Amino acid sequence: MAMQTEIEDQASFTSVGSGEILDSISDDADSGFPPVRNLAGDGLIPIGEGNPEFNLITASFLSGLGPVASDTTTLSVLKNSTESVLTKAKFMVFRIFTAAVARKNGGVPNMKYGWFAGSKEEIRRIISLGFSGREIEKFANDAASHGVGIHLVPSKLSLAAALGTEPDEEGLRHLLLCRIILGKSEPLISGSRQMYPSSSEFDSGVDNLQNPQRYIVWSCSMNSHILPSYVVSFRSPRLGGISRDGILPRPSTTWVSFPALISLLSKSLDPPRMNLILETYDDFRKRKLRRDKLVQKMREVAGDDLLVHIIKNYRGTDRVMT
Incomplete structure (x- = not known):
């Protein structure tokens, strides 16, 4: 079932509780293993194996890894919580903008989940302080980038996101799973230098309207339309055989021009x-x-x-x- 392997809309993911991520967060999440060092804390709560959220997130993550899934081990899933006043405020802002975008687009906020790839320190900084110009700079100088903004990968395409991760000092990689308000998206061609919506009709960008591989959220809405929700820490030795540029590993006996x-x-x-x-x-x-x-x-x-x-x-x- 697609609902078991792909994190898509609000109903399929938060089928228990009120249906809102920010209402379903609890402060006593069960942890089945020790949290990854230096990432637990600061409002991040470990989710234990067997928890419905853990099961769905890991199933989606592994199903999107394709050929490297069999050698990938998920070490930890950490959930952003509302422990601090600042975090509560971020959740409320996201809720307000969800309602605003929905009203603007006939009741449809077009909510999605997407992966953001970064180093451990970068993810920690985003969780604590939010997105900044540092993350935008990743794409500002890329001649083939689809617009200048925060780029996220759809939840079902975790391999594409994993290729952008950096192993930490312990060889672990980390992905940030975010909730995104896309609203009405406009298509952006490769190499676009666009930095804002082309008109008030649009709220975000995608590389392809029918089959998006990238979600682009503009800097003006990066901390209102993106809600960092989970951190997945994993070990995947075979990722070392695939470059960050996305080059497929070469089979030992079969090559093709x-x-x-x-x-x-x-x-x-x-x-x-x-x-x-x-x-x-x-x-x-x-x-x-x-x-x-x-x-x-x-x-x-x-x-x-x-x-x-x-x-x-x-x-x-x-x-x-x-």
């Missing part, structure tokens, strides 16, 4: 998606786009499952994505 891969993809993708890959590859050949950005776009458009299937079944002798 870009032209061969594109030829094989044309047999599986519909014309609009195939045209998008061809246009991106043309930019790569003209040196308008870096190789890692081409690979990232191919992953976004074709999906990891299809790419891995093609590579594993290819019988050529070329290198992977050269």
